[in-house]
Amino acid sequence: MSSIAVSTTINDDDVEFLCQPDETLLDVLRNRLGLMGAKEGCGTGDCGACSTIMDGRVVCSCLVLGAEAQGKTIETIEGLANGAELHPLQRKFIEHAALQCGICTPGFLMAAKALLEANPDPTETEIRFWLAGNLCRCTGYDKIVRAVQDAAAEMRGETA
Structure with missing residues (x-):
């Protein structure tokens, strides 16, 4: 499979990455971008452990393909705090x-x-x-x- 180039915004930072067509957003966040906050609990969208916000909506990142992040704005737990100040x-x-x-x-x-x-x-x-x-x-x-x-x-x- 050939990789897909994705440009997105994650936690207010412009991010570009390559992913496989079948790679989930959760896998991209954790394995390619080092954002370890979202967890894989079930892998089927039933537990919410991998919840992130995409364009203002809560999504289970285990059910979203990494390629679907193209042009989107994503918020993860890593972006919740304001520097050293907790949300x-x-x-x-x-x-x-x-x-x-x-x-x-x-x-x-x-x-x-x-x-x-x-x-x-x-x-x-x-x-x-x-x-x-x-x-x-x-x-x-x-x-x-x-x-x-x-x-x-x-x-x-x-x-x-």
């Missing part, structure tokens, strides 16, 4: 102990980021619905939901 979602996940083993955490954070960009004041039901594509076997979902609620309030400028 409010990251801080609230830590404060609420909304993570344990860490396999699912990047996917949850990226899905939550997309949610808060689309709806800065979601209800608990909306948060649970939005995050339903992400599975966690360690933490339990209540801590994750509380962390997202708290981060949303902070991002809206509300103080506790």
